[in-house]
Amino acid sequence: MINGKGVRSEVDPISAKKLNAEYQMTNQAISELTWTTKANVNRVLINGAKNYETWKIYELTKEEEEILKMMLKEHKFEYGDGKRDYYIKNDGKEKICFISHDGVTIRCLFDEDFPDTLKQLAINEHMNLYNELDYEVLKRGVEDSVLKKTCIFLDSDSKKIFDKAAKKRGIKGLEYAKFLGFEKHLTEKDTNRDSRIKQYLEEHSEYGIVSISSSPENQWIRSYASRCNMSIEEFLSFFGYNKSKYDYDYINQKRDDKYREELVNYIVEEPNLVYISTQKPIYRTLYAIAKRDNVTVDEYIRRLGYQRVLKSTKIQELSEEIDKIIEEEKRYLEKEKITIEKIKRNKNLTDKLKRAYNYECQLCSEHQRMVIRKSDGTNYVEVHHINQLSLEFDEEGTLDRVNNLIVVCPNHHKILHYHNGGYSKIKKKNGELVFENDSPDIIPIIVNKHLKEKRTK
Structure with missing residues (x-):
């Protein structure tokens, strides 16, 4: 009803002016609250009213207090329980008010009348400052930091909401980030985020010690440390790490202790004989460590207190046993009838060499x-005769001696026979045995325990 000659107004002009001026509540929002027209609200705000019921209250009912607490904690600005509708309004700076409405009466608790406990709760939850859009930004953003200064990280979608919220407040992005309690806002373009730095350092650390090589892909972190006016040592210390340059002994000790304990599982004979297949992951790890330390795998294993052995018979004993087998077989051969077609490989010998x-x-x-x-469960390998059986008459059986045999995979077997005319010479180059022929291509012998430098006639 319109206020006039003694008629009660539906709008409390004092409370309405306060909501409009201090709590950013529009005339339209007030009219929807009172079920009256916007024109009537305008008229009351301009001319006032003599006959009205005040909306202002000074204390809450127990039910209203519990509902207000819930709304503050859950960051709700509107809530309804079927009997009444409740609203929280603020001025975006420090003031807050609580409105309760049942369709007939309106109750407004303004900031100056808020109980101390509820006002403190509102301040703790920022409900006297933030609006719905602010909380949406905080919900979507992720806390990160730059040099330990707290920032908010935004993906492309949350950045759009962030920009909208800043524009609504009429401030720039940096100022809005500070309003939300952050040093600044970050996006994917900000690669020097602390989270990325820590991830990099963790990937390059062991026992809290960081190893950063001088390779080009690591130059960015050195440059960043320099831009922060810190040496690389100071930069790493800032993030709780140490540089490995000063801690090699510590790292090596920890590393050796780890593999010393792990090698217990590979003992084949007490107290310290171990067998490690080259197909095992631990062998590849030990090989890499040994190479970095400029020692052989066996030398590194001895440094750990173990002796690496083959599972099968030692090569020296194997060679003696093979020689006996060949001598026994030779007694059954009729030397005058030996032909190239009758020369057969000694399967017993080749099997033992494969196992070795x-x-x-x-x-x-x-x-x-x-x-x-x-x-x-074994690998398929073949035995190659360095001096081929098919090319030489072997009346004495010397071609089936252990020093003329080598264990190879099918691929290398074909290479030894056919690549550039085949290979039948073994020479020592740079301290290692290699196969060679008349071409410039050589084939190094990677694993060897029985062969020596040898040439064909």
């Missing part, structure tokens, strides 16, 4: 192995 090298190719490096696994 654990069914692994002597020519394959760590990165060349193409394992063919048989049903019995």
Whole structure:
């Protein structure tokens, strides 16, 4: 009803002016609250009213107090329980008010009348400052930091909401980020976020010690430390790490302790004989460590207090046993009838040699192995005669001696026979045995325990 000659107004002009001026509540919002027209609200705000019921209250009912607490904690600005509707309004700076409405009466608790406990709760939850859009930004953003200064990280979608909220308040992005309690806002373009720095340092650390090589891909973190006016040591210390330059002994000790304990699982004979297949992951790890320390795998294993052995018979004993087998067989040969067609490989000898090298190719490096696994669990390998049986008359059986045999994979077997005319010479180059022929291509012997430098006639 319109206020006039003694007629009660539906709008409390004092409370309405306060909501409009201090709590950013529009005339339209007030009219919807009172079920009266916007024109009537305008008229009351301009001319006032003599006959009205005040909306202002000074204390809450117990039910209203519990509902207000819930709304503050859950950041709700509107709530209804079927009997009444409740609203929280603020001035975006420090003031807050609580409105309760049942369709007939309106109750407003303004900031100056808020109980101290509820006002403190509102301040703690920022409900006297933030609006719905602010909380949406906080919900979507992720806390990060730059040099330990707290920032908010935004993906592309949350950045749009952030910009909208800043524009609504009429401030720029940096100012809005500070309003939300952050040093600034970050996006994917900000690559020097602390989270990314920590991830990088963690990937390059062991036991809290960071190892950063001088390779180009690591230059960015050195440059960033310099831009922060810190040496790389100071920069790492800032994030709780130490640089490995001063801590090699500590790292090596921790590393050695780890693998010393792990090698217990590979003991084949007490007290310290271990067998480690080259196909095992731990072998590749130990190989990499040994290479970095400029020692062989066996030397590094000895440094850990163990002795690496082959599972099968030692090569020296194997050679003696093979020689005996050949001598026994030679007694059954009729030397005058020996022909190239009757020359046969000594299967007993080749089987023992394969076992001696654990069914692994002597020519394959760590990165060349193409394992063919048989049903019995062993690898498929072949035995190559360095001086070929088919090319030489072997009346004395010397071609089937252990020093003329080498264990190889099928691929290397074909290479030794056919590549550039084949290979039948073994020479020592740079301290290592290699196969060579008349071409410039050589084939190094990677694993060797029985061969020596040898030339064909």
